[in-house]
Amino acid sequence: MPRQERAVRTRNQLLTEAASSFRRHGFSRSRLTEISRNAGVSSGALYFHFSGKEELAAAVEAEAIETLRSAALDVRHSRTSPLQSLIDTSHALVAALRSSLVTQVGLELNCDRHTHNHTDLRQEWHGCVQRLLAEADRAGALLPHVSRQAAASVIVASTVGFDVLGREDEQWISAGVLTSLWQLLLPSLVVPEHRAALNPAGTSSVFDTRSQDRAGSVRADGTAG
């Protein structure tokens, strides 16, 4: 394997093992020696890539920021109506979470640490929801009595809840649970003639739909409903 390719692969293995360790032990109790051992590399190799645990965590976070932003951008480029775009973006973000522990843990680090830097992914998501609801409103798709601010709050809180609960049980970040959210919210938000054209399960081909046939709910005992 060429040297550069090997370096990229080692770096990715370190990010994956760091994410796994942060998830299991928390950031402060994670040990660099364990991370490098699990990645199958020497401590020297770890320090070739990262000056220490802080820089490793920052790299996990940066990876998540890039993954989530590009997942949202892919949808915006292929969008149909503002509301379908909002639904598709939520599915794309949750699919990105589902498919990568680095993305999950990087988002968690961002939520815990965003006061230290300039990126606040939850704030970006809130802004995105508000923009698309405003576009939907201009297109005449929202029911007249709907408060866009209130709707945005509920959408953001629900999706934040899915992310947080999904850290312990991946069923909470299944496409089915997210589809249920849209099925419950759309009748209160959207005028009937626009609603008929919307697919709460998402329409975009940019995200993995293989999990969409999974259960749309989670039981209190954590099993699929």
Next chain:
Amino acid sequence: MPRQERAVRTRNQLLTEAASSFRRHGFSRSRLTEISRNAGVSSGALYFHFSGKEELAAAVEAEAIETLRSAALDVRHSRTSPLQSLIDTSHALVAALRSSLVTQVGLELNCDRHTHNHTDLRQEWHGCVQRLLAEADRAGALLPHVSRQAAASVIVASTVGFDVLGREDEQWISAGVLTSLWQLLLPSLVVPEHRAALNPAGTSSVFDTRSQDRAGSVRADGTAG
């Protein structure tokens, strides 16, 4: 002040300062010396009540468990219909969070630590939502196509999201935001003749309603909408 009364007061001050310190610094970076100093007592007084930081955290958590369970119980004793009881319970829980930092931080500790003990407050809330939805269903209040499991998932995720977001900005645990959730969900859940009798802002007198005139939404910049 009688000695016993003074001891209770000191213990409560220590719980309040511990909650405040855990919120600001996190559990692992909180220092007992700072907690006792801020509570205006000696280290000796702290150790009279608690063997150390772990026991102090367990006491904050226990206080939250008791407060939240009794808030929910008060509603059950005064309830009208299962759905109004569900709405009122959610308002009572959020009002309990709003009125006490010890409850907020104790719930957060419970969410982080419940694998160590037998109480999982989110699981209890999920169970409560499921029971009341099942009762509502038996009373003929739910629309026929509604999946109770899916509805419970969305209600739990939203309220977990409010709690988590409320740790940084109390507007997320305002009665107005919670009212918006019910306003958006009820039309998709409840048959019209039952819906007319429901008050999404809550009807119970057991919780503080003074904040209900506050904004029903939170802007992306964190200000009231």
